[in-house]
Amino acid sequence: MSFINSLKLVGVTSLTILMSFCSDSDNNGDTVPSGQQQEEGKEELIIDDITIDAESVAVIEDWELKTELEGFTGTGYLVWEGPAQFWKGQENIGKKGKLSYSVEVPEAGTYKFVMRTYIAKRDPEKPNTEHNDIWIKLPDADEFFAQKGDSKLYPNGSGKSPNPAGENGNGFFKGYMNTNDKWFETIGTSDHDFHEIFATYNAKGTYTVEIAPRSDFFAFDSFTLIKQEVK
Numbered sequence: 001m002s003f004i005n006s007l008k009l010v011g012v013t014s015l016t017i018l019m020s021f022c023s024d025s026d027n028n029g030d031t032v033p034s035g036q037q038q039e040e041g042k043e044e045l046i047i048d049d050i051t052i053d054a055e056s057v058a059v060i061e062d063w064e065l066k067t068e069l070e071g072f073t074g075t076g077y078l079v080w081e082g083p084a085q086f087w088k089g090q091e092n093i094g095k096k097g098k099l100s101y102s103v104e105v106p107e108a109g110t111y112k113f114v115m116r117t118y119i120a121k122r123d124p125e126k127p128n129t130e131h132n133d134i135w136i137k138l139p140d141a142d143e144f145f146a147q148k149g150d151s152k153l154y155p156n157g158s159g160k161s162p163n164p165a166g167e168n169g170n171g172f173f174k175g176y177m178n179t180n181d182k183w184f185e186t187i188g189t190s191d192h193d194f195h196e197i198f199a200t201y202n203a204k205g206t207y208t209v210e211i212a213p214r215s216d217f218f219a220f221d222s223f224t225l226i227k228q229e230v231k
């Protein structure tokens with residue numbers, strides 16, 4: 001089973017959303033959109049995870065499209081082979097090599113942002129804390145935040161606080177992971193205080209995800225938005 005399929009199965013299992021239809025007007029016979037299923041009598045909608053391949057946009061600047069690391073999905077993955085983009089000043093965060101993706105969000109709600117990444121160059125001194133991060137911004141989400149338990153963080157430049165530990169700015173989180181020698185699907189922010197990344201959308205629609213390089217030799221295969229259950 002491919003990773004994406006297994007991810008989807010996990011997503012479908014954990015992300016089943018129960019919806020109570022108040023009246024017929026809420027369920028007016030419109031075609032059920034792709035990615036959603038209704039089961040008779042259960043009034044249940046299942047939102048598939050939304051996965052976008054890194055390589056679905058034009059490869060710009062010092063990004064390289066590669067296929068050497070096994071287990072990638074789609075037609076390859078992107079890796080930044082230009083200069084690292086950290087500690088160059090807040091005003092520069094997220095500008096160099098910025099990739100912009102359009103994402104169809106099928107339903108209002110909160111989505112967890114995860115990313116398939118790989119440390120593509122092993123630093124002999126710090127194997128899992130170098131070549132391990134990337135800039136992430138969901139600029140038109142109604143709320144873009146990171147969360148760990150009750151702790152909620154917002155990127156510098158968003159006008160909201162508190163902000164994560166470590167470098168962040170221009171509305172970008174530094175997304176990082178610390179796993180060697182495999183594709184890893186979880187990404188988070190705030191140094192030594194890992195918070196997962198989320199976006200809330202108040203309406204369905206087409207939205208933007210911006211990804212920009214921070215480390216060099218950090219490989220990026222795809223990203224996924226996972227609908228969260230309403231609590």
Ligand SMILES: [Ca+2]
Pocket residue numbers: 053054055072073074075076077220221222
């Ligand atoms: Ca890919």
